[in-house]
Amino acid sequence: MKKIQSLKLSLYYVFSLLLFLTVKPSFAMQIDTTAIVAGTAKLTGQVTIPKGVSKDNIYVKVTVAHPISGEFVKYSVITDSSGKFSIDADVETTTSLIHFSTTLNPNKSLLVKLKSGEVTNLDMTYNSGFDIEKFNITPQMNQNDMSRFYNIMGNMITYVPARKLEPLYNKSIEYFLNYNKTGLSDYLLIAKNDTLISEELKSLLHDEFRLFFYKGAIFDYHKAMIANFSNTNNNKDEKPIIQKIDKSYYRFLRDFKLNDPKYLRLPTFLEFQVKVLENETLAIPKIDETDIPTWLKNVKGILADLVGFSDGQYYDILVANAYGRQLTEELRPLTEKQKENIQNYWGDGEIAKILLRKNQKVAELDKFKSPVVINDVSSITPERVIETILSKHKGKVILIDLWATWCAPCLEAMQRFRPAKAEFHDKDVVFVYLTNHSSEPKLWEEKIKGIGSQQYYLDDKQWEYIMTKFEFEYIPSYLLYDKKGTLNNKFSAFPENDEVKKMLNDIL
Incomplete structure (x- = not known):
């Protein structure tokens, strides 16, 4: 089977691994202690390109981590004729560290700090090769911290340890945990030894990568052992x-001290919570619809000994994240009973405000969400799968999305496209989603609740035939x-919503 080339990395870093900027440092970056708030923050600025250089439709893109509702929220705006832009972003903490890039050079990204209720201004100048020549930010931040964060994180993710890979599948669980704990220190040295960034950013990178490492390499013991066996x-x-594990395996959670509010500023904390x-x-x-005190009593019975505490803000965040899975994964609004439970527990507190704000947006999208239809093509030959899909939807415009549950860019694209997709709910457009056995069935069944539309779970031969026939090398890929x-168009990687909307409207 042709290898699907997709970076199975955090959603937050997938577009940022190649960043390399050299700028003069200003002053130490202050990583503020953050608190939970249902707030908004404004980002303004201007993008300047050399005179005589033409570039249409310059988009500014930011990603804001929402640690309470458990979602990465994307904002994308077009600059005006003078290069100016303005974004009003929902935030869930008093201070948020966001991912910033433009379509002039998507691989050159910046770490930007937003504060709830305040305005941050970022002016950028690009050279003729669309590299960032200079930038200025108000309030000020350490420019090396801003420009090097994603580069360093990418280097840590792609680092190959010098020590020889050894069989771990036949060792004790304690040996496996200690082996990885020791190995983690080599990755962390990359940030520690960087001479250009502040000590504050080094601490942030240490905490962020540690979460990323455990999430990807340790949390799923069975997958880790299968991979280790294959490689050794x-x-x-x-x-x-x-060997089978029980919940005591997760005693490593105690080492994180998860009640520390510092985790609210870490993007990977969202994904770590999903793992839990x-x-x-x-x-x-x-x-x-379980009332929150009852649910918490059950959850604390499972987690308290593992995380090392039975009370604290962490549990409130976990409750909110549990509601967030319903809102963001299933795109299913809260019931009246759930809203009552939330208000009984938090009153008019910030977490309640955040969840009800998110619910209002989900309720709007839910009005236009198509129900899930699972189609069985197991008896169809690979050559006739597309033909079968087209035959079912004669007289309709059909957009086919090839994706997988493990593909972060695929899921990110679907989330970005939700508002635009809703605009076609009453038009002759059908959205079809194809995946294969690389998507775990149980996880696939959960994911498609929030996607809706026409769903197909292909076998490997069917999938391989389509990937080969249309010369796709990675996902997400699309057929229109x-x-x-x-066939009107085929393309890989999701473009802007406006571009896809134009493709659809042009052939309606």
Whole structure:
């Protein structure tokens, strides 16, 4: 099967690994202690390019982490004729560290600090090659910290340790945990030894990568052992015997001291929380319409010994994240009973305000969400899968999305496209989603609740045939058919919403 080339990295870093800027430092970056707030922050600025250089439709893009509702929220605006832009962003903490880039050079990104209720201004100048020549920010930040954060994080993610890879699948669980804990220190040295960034940013990178490392390399023990066996065993036909774990495996959570409010500023904390809530071994129940004190009593019975505490802000965040899974993953509004439970527990507190604000937006999108339709094509030959899809939707414009549950860019694209997709709810457009066995069935069933529309779960031969026939090398990839069933366009990587909307409207 052709290898699907997709970076299985954090959503937050996938577009930022190649950043390299050299600028003079200003002063130490202050990493403020942050608190929870249902706030907004404004980012203004101007993008300047050399005279005589033409570039249409310059987009400014920011990603804001929402640690309470548990979502990365994307904002994208076009600069005006003079290069000016303005973005009003919802924030969930008094201070938020956001990802900033423009379409002039998406791989050159900046770390920008926003404060709730305040305005941050960022002016940028690009040279003729669309590299960032200079930038100025008010209130001031350390420019090396801003420009080097994603570069350093990318270097840590892609670092290959010098120590020889050894079999771990046949070792004790304690050995595995200690092996990784020791190995982590080599990755952390990359940030520690950087001479251009502030000590404050080094601390931030230490905490952020530590979460990222445990989330990706340790949390799923079974996957880690399968990968280790594959990488250290020459007998590919042999299947390893992986020992079973119980919830005591997750005692490493105690080392994180998760009640510390510093985690609110870390983007990977959102994804770390998802791992906790969705883990089959921990088996934390869905919150549904259970009253919050009862749900918390059950959850503390599972987690208290593992995290090392039975009270504190962490549990309130976890409750909010549990509601957030419903709102952001399933795109399912809160029930009246759930809203009552939230108000009974938090009153008019900031977490309640955040959840109800998010719910209002989800309720608007839910009006236009198509129900999930799971289509069975298991008996269809690979050559006839697309033909079968076209036949089912004759006379419709059809946009086919090839994706996977593990593909961060795929999921990010779907989230970005939600508002635009809703605009076509009453038009002759059908949205079709194809995935294959690389998407775990149970996770796929959960994900498609929030996607809706026409869903297909292909076998490997069907998937491989489509990827090869249309010369796709990675996902997300897309096929666009007009009402006559003729292929109008095919492309990989999701463009701007406006571009996709134009493609659809042009053939309606």
